[in-house]
Structure formats: C-alpha cells, structure tokens
Amino acid sequence: KNQVEQSPQSLIILEGKNCTLQCNYTVSPFSNLRWYKQDTGRGPVSLTIMTFSENTKSNRRYTATLDADTKQSSLHITASQLSDSASYICVVSATGTGGFKTIFGAGTRLFVKA
Amino acid sequence: DGGITQSPKYLFRKEGQNVTLSCEQNLNHDAMYWYRQDPGQGLRLIYYSQIVNDFQKGDIAEGYSVSREKKESFPLTVTSAQKNPTAFYLCATGTSGQETQYFGPGTRLLVL
Numbered sequence: 359k360n361q362v363e364q365s366p367q368s369l370i371i372l373e374g375k376n377c378t379l380q381c382n383y384t385v386s387p388f389s390n391l392r393w394y395k396q397d398t399g400r401g402p403v404s405l406t407i408m409t410f411s412e413n414t415k416s417n418r419r420y421t422a423t424l425d426a427d428t429k430q431s432s433l434h435i436t437a438s439q440l441s442d443s444a445s446y447i448c449v450v451s452a453t454g455t456g457g458f459k460t461i462f463g464a465g466t467r468l469f470v471k472a
Numbered sequence: 473d474g475g476i477t478q479s480p481k482y483l484f485r486k487e488g489q490n491v492t493l494s495c496e497q498n499l500n501h502d503a504m505y506w507y508r509q510d511p512g513q514g515l516r517l518i519y520y521s522q523i524v525n526d527f528q529k530g531d532i533a534e535g536y537s538v539s540r541e542k543k544e545s546f547p548l549t550v551t552s553a554q555k556n557p558t559a560f561y562l563c564a565t566g567t568s569g570q571e572t573q574y575f576g577p578g579t580r581l582l583v584l
Contacts, residue, residue, distance in 0.1 A: 402575045463514050
C-alpha cells in the first residue's frame with residue numbers, strides 16, 4: 359500500500375534553533391518527493407522537489423535530503439524564525455501503468471517560540 | 473496562493489443542500505485539482521482535470537461533482553450525498569502530470 363508517514367506529529371522549538379523533520383514512504387514506483395509549508399488556514403506552498411537521483415536540495419534555510427534506497431527524506435530547518443511556525447507536508451508521487459498518483463503525508467506541525 | 477482564487481473563504485451549508493466552491497486561476501495551467509483536508513490527515517484527492525472538458529475521479533469522489541468548461545475555472549459541487557462534508561477544501565493547479573502543484577488559499581466548509 360502506498361503510504362507516507364511523517365514524524366514527529368508536532369514539534370516545539372525555540373527561535374534560532376535548528377530542527378529536522380522526517381518522512382518515510384512506501385510509494386512505488388517513485389517519481390518525485392516534495393516538501394510543502396502550510397500556514398494555518400492557507401494553502402500549501404512548495405519548498406523543494408526532488409527526483410530519484412537527487413540527494414540534497416536547499417531553499418534558503420530549508421534543506422531537504424532524500425535516500426531513495428531506504429525511502430526516507432528529511433527537511434532540516436536552520437536558524438528557525440517565528441514565521442517558520444506552520445505545518446510541513448511531505449508529498450510523494452508515483453508513476454506507473456495506471457498513470458500518476460500523489461500521496462500526501464499528514465504533516466508535522468512546527469511551533470517556533472520566542 | 474498567487475494566481476489561484478478560491479471563494480468563498482468560509483461557507484456554511486444546511487444538511488440536504490448542494491453547495492458549489494469556486495476555483496479560478498490565471499496561471500495558464502492545464503491541470504487543476506481538488507483536495508479535501510481533514511485534521512490529522514493528509515490531503516485527499518477528490519477530482520482532477522488535465523484538460524478542458526475532461527476530468528477524472530480521485531480517491532474520494534463520491535458525493536462530489538465538478539466541471540471544466542473553461543481552462544481558468546474548475547468549480548466543485550458538494551452534493552447532499554456527501555455525508556461528512558465539513559472540511560478544508562483546497563484547489564491546486566499544475567503545468568503537467570504530477571509536477572509541483574500550486575495551491576489556492578482554500579475554502580472552509582461547515583455544515584450547520
């Protein structure tokens with residue numbers, strides 16, 4: 359069964375600290391993996407997209423990693439800011455004879471405290 | 473958000489009523505999608521359309537209907553057959569296949 363599991367479910371950190379969010383997936387055949395940031399009551403915004411051959415991708419203070427062998431990804435946030443408080447969603451797409459399929463994780467809720 | 477508009481932001485529905493959620497885009501994207509988001513769960517695909525006058529059911533299409541008469545518009549109707557419609561509904565667009573999707577601001581539907 360195609361699944362995307364994210365951990366932790368929620369996380370509280372102090373402003374300025376780093377944190378790492380995890381994403382494990384069983385989706386196959388793998389096409390790409392994306393991380394989105396979703397502010398409360400808003401639509402998700404894309405942070406990174408990685409294909410099978412990419413191990414690391416950075417977008418400002420966000421760095422995503424992908425290990426296609428172990429089917430794991432992480433999102434590292436450096437020097438957190440209050441505005442980083444949001445849900446972070448891992449999304450994995452598969453492609454096969456039935457066409458594309460996109461599986462969304464339930465997200466990690468991040469709270470950054472002053 | 474950007475070039476995707478969803479309206480209204482909040483919508484109240486009485487039981488037994490049909491309601492229509494609007495999604496308009498000016499990004500010239502061919503593909504449009506409707507998702508439902510419930511607390512503690514990942515987004516679930518309701519319907520998607522990759523070209524005008526064509527659309528496909530997603531994972532949870534029962535109780536919903538859509539139309540795609542124009543490239544810019546992809547309205548979603550929540551019918552009375554949808555027994556648990558209270559949720560946050562997100563419209564998204566994309567350029568092709570399952571590349572990066574761009575999401576609208578969402579509509580929160582509440583059943584009275």
